Amino acid sequence: MPDKKSGIFLIIAVILAVLITAMLLMPGDQKRTVVVYTSVDQVYSEPVFRDFENQTGIQVLPVYDVEATKTTGLATRLVAEKTRPRADVFWSGEFGQTIVLKNEGVLAAYYSPSASDIPEQFRDKEGFWTGFGGRARIFLVNTDLLAPSRYPHSLHDMLDEKYPAKTIGIAYPMFGTTSTHAAALYSFLGQEKARAFFASLNNRSVRVVDGNSVVRDLVADGQLAYGLTDTDDACGAIESGRNVTIIIPDQGPGEMGTLVIPNTVALIRDSPHPAEAKVFIDYLLEKKQESAMVSSGWIQIPVREVSARSPCINSTGIVTMPVGYQDVYTSLQTAQKDLIEIFIR
Amino acid sequence: MAVSPFLKRIRTGTHPEDLVCSLVAGIAFLLLLSPLLGLLADLVPALLAGSPDIIAPMSLPSRRLGLLLASIGLSAGVAGTGILVGVFFISALFSLQQRLLAAILILLLALAGIPPYIHALTWSEFFILAGGVVDGFPATGWAVSFWVELMALLPLSVFLVWIAFASVDIQLIDAARLAHPDLSVLTRVILPLASPALGAAFGFVFLICCTDYSVPSLFGADVYALDIFAQFSASGSAAQALLYALPLLLVTFCVMLACRSGIRSLAQTPRRFAARFGNPLSFPRWFSILQTGAAAVIVMQVVVLFSGLLLAVGSPGAFMASALMAKNEILYSLLTVVLVIFISLPFSYAIAHELKRPGIRGAAAWLIVLLPLAVPAPLVGIGLITAGNIPVLSALYPALFMPAIVAVVRFAPLAAIVLFVQLRFIDPMLFDAAAVFGRNQRDVLTRIHLPLAAPGLVVSAGILAALTLAELGSTLIVAPPGHATLTMRIYNYLHYGAAADVAGLCLLITLLTLCTGSFTILAFRLFSRHRDFTIGGQGP
Numbered sequence: 001m002p003d004k005k006s007g008i009f010l011i012i013a014v015i016l017a018v019l020i021t022a023m024l025l026m027p028g029d030q031k032r033t034v035v036v037y038t039s040v041d042q043v044y045s046e047p048v049f050r051d052f053e054n055q056t057g058i059q060v061l062p063v064y065d066v067e068a069t070k071t072t073g074l075a076t077r078l079v080a081e082k083t084r085p086r087a088d089v090f091w092s093g094e095f096g097q098t099i100v101l102k103n104e105g106v107l108a109a110y111y112s113p114s115a116s117d118i119p120e121q122f123r124d125k126e127g128f129w130t131g132f133g134g135r136a137r138i139f140l141v142n143t144d145l146l147a148p149s150r151y152p153h154s155l156h157d158m159l160d161e162k163y164p165a166k167t168i169g170i171a172y173p174m175f176g177t178t179s180t181h182a183a184a185l186y187s188f189l190g191q192e193k194a195r196a197f198f199a200s201l202n203n204r205s206v207r208v209v210d211g212n213s214v215v216r217d218l219v220a221d222g223q224l225a226y227g228l229t230d231t232d233d234a235c236g237a238i239e240s241g242r243n244v245t246i247i248i249p250d251q252g253p254g255e256m257g258t259l260v261i262p263n264t265v266a267l268i269r270d271s272p273h274p275a276e277a278k279v280f281i282d283y284l285l286e287k288k289q290e291s292a293m294v295s296s297g298w299i300q301i302p303v304r305e306v307s308a309r310s311p312c313i314n315s316t317g318i319v320t321m322p323v324g325y326q327d328v329y330t331s332l333q334t335a336q337k338d339l340i341e342i343f344i345r
Numbered sequence: 346m347a348v349s350p351f352l353k354r355i356r357t358g359t360h361p362e363d364l365v366c367s368l369v370a371g372i373a374f375l376l377l378l379s380p381l382l383g384l385l386a387d388l389v390p391a392l393l394a395g396s397p398d399i400i401a402p403m404s405l406p407s408r409r410l411g412l413l414l415a416s417i418g419l420s421a422g423v424a425g426t427g428i429l430v431g432v433f434f435i436s437a438l439f440s441l442q443q444r445l446l447a448a449i450l451i452l453l454l455a456l457a458g459i460p461p462y463i464h465a466l467t468w469s470e471f472f473i474l475a476g477g478v479v480d481g482f483p484a485t486g487w488a489v490s491f492w493v494e495l496m497a498l499l500p501l502s503v504f505l506v507w508i509a510f511a512s513v514d515i516q517l518i519d520a521a522r523l524a525h526p527d528l529s530v531l532t533r534v535i536l537p538l539a540s541p542a543l544g545a546a547f548g549f550v551f552l553i554c555c556t557d558y559s560v561p562s563l564f565g566a567d568v569y570a571l572d573i574f575a576q577f578s579a580s581g582s583a584a585q586a587l588l589y590a591l592p593l594l595l596v597t598f599c600v601m602l603a604c605r606s607g608i609r610s611l612a613q614t615p616r617r618f619a620a621r622f623g624n625p626l627s628f629p630r631w632f633s634i635l636q637t638g639a640a641a642v643i644v645m646q647v648v649v650l651f652s653g654l655l656l657a658v659g660s661p662g663a664f665m666a667s668a669l670m671a672k673n674e675i676l677y678s679l680l681t682v683v684l685v686i687f688i689s690l691p692f693s694y695a696i697a698h699e700l701k702r703p704g705i706r707g708a709a710a711w712l713i714v715l716l717p718l719a720v721p722a723p724l725v726g727i728g729l730i731t732a733g734n735i736p737v738l739s740a741l742y743p744a745l746f747m748p749a750i751v752a753v754v755r756f757a758p759l760a761a762i763v764l765f766v767q768l769r770f771i772d773p774m775l776f777d778a779a780a781v782f783g784r785n786q787r788d789v790l791t792r793i794h795l796p797l798a799a800p801g802l803v804v805s806a807g808i809l810a811a812l813t814l815a816e817l818g819s820t821l822i823v824a825p826p827g828h829a830t831l832t833m834r835i836y837n838y839l840h841y842g843a844a845a846d847v848a849g850l851c852l853l854i855t856l857l858t859l860c861t862g863s864f865t866i867l868a869f870r871l872f873s874r875h876r877d878f879t880i881g882g883q884g885p
Contacts, residue, residue: 035826042837061827066817066836073723073821076581080730086744086826100581172562174575207485210563213839221473223484336579344567344575345408 032058034276037074038091039065040263041232044298045091051292052283058276063087078106078268088277091265091284095131096180098264099329102128108269110278114285121324122262122303130281131262131325133290133299133306136318137181138258139247140219140234141226152226154250155185158201165204169215169227172208173198174339177230177261179332182339184259186331187323195338202342220244230261231300235312239297246313250321257319260301370699370710373692377717377754380728387731388584398580402588409572413592416569419487419561420554423494424547430499431506432543433639436531439510439626450507451863456500456650458811458858460832462839463851464497464646465560467653490566494554496646501811502550503643508804509542510535512766527626542766548604549759552597556721569593573721583727590721597719602711654855657848667849671834675853678814678831682861684749685813686806689757693805694798696757697764714758722818726751729823747823748830752813759812760805767801810861814854831857 038045042064049060065074075097078087082105090107092098101107102124109127122131139152145167152158158168173182186194202208207224209215215227216234220242228249237244250256265284267277283289291306293299300310301318391399405413438446472489476482483489513535521534536543558571570593577586628636658664668675699710717725729751775797783789795802817832824833835850 037826042834059827061825063824063826064829064833064837066821066833066839076577076583076723076727077730077822079581080583080727080822081734083734104581172575175578179578208565210559214563223473223476333579336575340572340575340579341408344572345411 032273032276033061034058034089034273034280035061035063035087035271036089036091036280037063037065037078037087038093039074039097040091040093040298044232044293044296047296048284048289048293052280056279056283058279060280075100079104082106082269085268085271087268088271088273089265089280090268091263093135093263094177094180094261095129095264095325096183096329096332098129098266099325100332101266103329106269107266108271108274110267110281112278112281112285114282114287117287117304118285119303129264129266130285131264131303132285133293133302133304134260134262135177135230135232135299136248136258136260136301136313136315136320137177137228138231138234138313139226139249140216140229140237141245141247142219142222142224143243143245144222145225151245151247152249153247153252154255155197155228157249158206158228159197159204163225165206167207167225169207169209169218169224170201171212171215171229172210172343174336174343175211177212178228179336179339180261180328181228181259183332183335184321184323184328186335186338187327188256188321191331191334191338194335195342198339199342208343231310231313232298235297235300235310238312248313248318251319255319257321259323260318260320262301262303263299366695366698369691369695373696373757374699374710374713376692376750377713377758379732380720380725380754381716383728383731383733383735384583384587384724386735387582388587391582391584398582399585399588402576402585402591405592409569409592412567412569412572413596415487415567416555416593417596419491419494419566419568420551422491423498423554424502424550426495427499427502427550428506428543428547430495430639430642431503431546432536433636434503434643435506435510436535436626436628437633437636437640438507450504451859452647453500453504453507454807454811454861455855455858456647457504458814458854458861459650459851460815460817460835460854461494461497461557462559462563463654463835463847464650465493465563466839466847467650468493468496469563470653471649485565487566490561490564493564494557494560496649497560498550498554499643499646501553502546505546505549506543508763509539509546512542512770513538522626528628528632531626531628545604545762545766548601551600552718555593555597556719570721574723577723583724583731586721587724590724593721594716594719598715601715601718654848654852657844658852659845663845664849664852667846668853670846671831671850671853674829674831674834675857677828679857681749681752681830682810682813684746685752685756686809688749688753689760689809690802690805692753692757693760693764694802696761697768697801700761700765701768714761717754718758722755722816723822725754726819726822729754729819744825745828747825748816748820748828749813751819751823752809752816755816755819756809756812760809763805763808764798764801767798767804771797807861811858814858814861 036049042062045062045064049062052058053060063074063077074090074092078085078090078101081087085106090098090101098107107128111127112130115123115130115132118130118132124130141151150162152160152163157163158170171178173179182194182198185197188194189197207218207227209218209227212229212233215224215229216237218224219227219229220237220240226247231246234244234246238246249258251258265281267274267281271277287304287306290299290302290304291308294302294306294308294310297310297312300313301315302308388399438449441449469484472482472484476484517538518530518535521530525533556570558568558574561568562571573586573589573593576589577583580586658667696710696714700707700714702710720728729747775793779789779793783793814830815832816830817836820830821833824830829837831850831854835847835854838847838850
């Protein structure tokens with residue numbers, strides 16, 4: 001019996017050795033590679049990587065973020081890896097964390113020739129990051145529960161008693177793009193008014209949920225009449241044939257407009273593959289890529305005139321919130337601290 | 346048990362295998378502490394600089410105190426109820442045929458491998474359906490959070506209750522049944538004897554619940570773990586987040602410490618799959634109703650989970666498409682699991698020997714084992730990266746294996762405790778005899794020590810596999826570029842709203858854990874058969 005068991009141990013040891021060898025033999029740095037950390041959903045970013053590989057022969061090694069980490073996972077990791085960077089490029093679905101990384105000294109300046117036709121407001125003056133097409137903050141409305149005459153038109157409608165609080169949804173405003181939106185409101189309205197707005201939302205017991213995708217799902221399932229979310233989430237519900245529609249808030253005369261959140265891409269300081277990183281950034285910032293991402297559904301609001309049109313939203317003439325990205329970043333920490341106090345209790 | 350001076354000399358003498366064991370334990374301790382050391386390397390300079398942001402977490406205002414109390418209440422409620430349901434359920438299975446029992450246990454282990462968030466999503470769908478039928482059916486709030494968290498952790502709770510019940514000597518039960526009704530045997534013999542292990546089970550479930558914010562936040566219940574994560578998100582400082590986590594760390598540490606005293610008092614004979622002869626335990630009607638209720642709750646959990654997933658997948662073709670789409674992630678997850686088991690088991694075995702030691706050395710070992718269990722998952726990842734940035738250690742930073750390393754840090758302590766319990770059951774005289782009569786060190790290790798510890802090793806391997814497959818928080822922080830685990834893929838697709846793909850991948854995780862569980866139980870039975878080396882046992 002013991003001999004038999006020794007044999008079993010030996011077999012298990014051999015299997016383990018084979019598996020570990022297989023792991024060791026996984027593709028290494030034999031060919032040109034670029035390491036891209038991205039908070040963009042895999043379903044949208046993966047085709048971009050594959051196309052880049054086909055065009056350049058440079059292999060992309062991506063690290064994806066997930067909504068469960070509230071988009072802070074990769075930024076925190078990049079800061080932790082600052083003294084020994086493992087990433088070459090940071091491609092974010094928003095700008096707040098990118099500016100954090102710039103201020104932490106994680107990024108290197110790079111002026112991509114592909115960005116020459118991108119409006120200046122979307123580019124960092126010192127070249128640490130470049131923005132391109134993105135998403136807007138919108139209301140997703142369940143058309144079974146609300147008639148067109150009752151559609152909300154302003155963020156302030158979320159405080160209107162005609163909409164029962166439990167039928168309105170918002171993601172936790174301390175995380176993700178909702179946090180960026182909150183910081184923008186802090187910047188635009190001032191701390192006092194913005195704080196009062198969010199405190200009122202909380203006092204009304206508006207439904208605060210775990211993320212923008214949850215807002216989308218709850219509205220699409222008819223558990224909420226409407227909710228504040230991003231255009232990419234909303235378009236997903238529309239393309240799935242759900243009875244929902246998009247309302248862009250605060251578009252009337254004298255209203256504040258809505259926040260448009262561009263993608264940002266940045267080169268990592270002292271990255272292991274700087275040449276490949278620049279090739280990737282140049283590729284990503286090409287106008288045709290922006291157009292391709294509009295077609296794929298990741299971008300709804302392009303920053304340049306592109307041929308593709310978003311199938312779920314007409315972005316022409318959208319009134320955007322007049323706030324600078326640096327100002328939004330400046331308000332970010334204050335807003336987050338306030339909102340933690342208001343919403344987590 | 347009287348120990349002769351000769352044997353005592355053998356035990357207290359220093360042998361080469363003791364040195365190797367201590368060396369391996371030392372390396373393991375260093376690895377377990379490395380995230381905390383990394384975080385401290387960040388924290389100390391910030392503290393010395395006296396930054397107000399760093400000092401802020403030192404106080405515990407009423408808001409955070411309230412969150413902490415709510416977290417403790419939720420976790421204690423979930424752990425207590427989970428153990429209670431487990432006790433009713435396992436007591437009903439006590440005399441069950443071995444194969445059926447093994448099948449149920451494999452299923453429970455497989456369910457434990459599904460991330461809690463997925464349990465929550467399927468229950469969320471259930472609540473939507475229920476809300477359509479019963480007006481005013483609650484879909485959010487503390488009660489719903491409690492229920493869903495309970496359901497998510499129920500498989501693990503019941504599995505741990507089985508381990509506790511299996512630690513009770515069947516001969517003691519049979520002897521008691523001759524003189525007392527079965528209910529008295531349960532309440533006056535089985536439960537008291539199983540209580541240390543039940544206490545440990547409570548501690549594990551409490552710990553997991555306390556550090557999870559994903560399920561409560563989905564149902565609108567704010568817990569302390571969410572506050573830690575929010576502070577981490579706002580500040581971007583792991584050191585500051587560690588300070589915010591300190592109260593929770595202290596609570597979980599105290600609970601685990603209390604459990605530790607229970608575990609150390611274990612002294613029964615484990616015969617987990619020993620054949621049960623005679624009549625099944627017979628209980629009064631009211632107790633049988635409670636047992637049926639517990640079984641119904643567990644069946645309900647299985648039905649809601651699998652029906653939710655199967656409905657979302659839609660067809661076998663869609664399931665296959667999900668599996669093919671994630672083939673790289675499946676391979677990487679399996680390799681990670683294998684590596685975690687491969688690294689954790691020798692570490693855990695060596696640590697278990699240290700846990701047995703009396704005095705300060707044993708207490709220090711317990712401290713080092715319990716501390717990493719209480720650290721929030723993302724901080725483990727950040728701490729390991731920070732430790733890996735230290736020049737001496739940077740050369741050793743195993744980028745490709747980091748998901749395995751974080752899983753070792755997070756879960757090897759659990760495996761070490763399971764092995765510690767196993768080692769306590771083995772008659773030390775056998776080791777003494779092996780030391781005296783063994784032909785050589787290799788023979789003693791491979792023919793005596795390892796076979797004796799084998800049941801504990803395979804149970805640990807099963808638990809390690811299930812927990813590693815479900816891990817996300819720290820894996821995400823350290824995953825190497827170009828590689829991802831199955832759970833990472835699932836969470837990525839959650840945001841996209843690809844319900845069919847997510848459900849397909851969840852079913853895949855269940856299948857993988859079922860396979861791992863089956864292998865574990867088979868191996869367990871192989872190593873347990875024809876053996877009774879335990880205290881008071883008769884040998885093979």
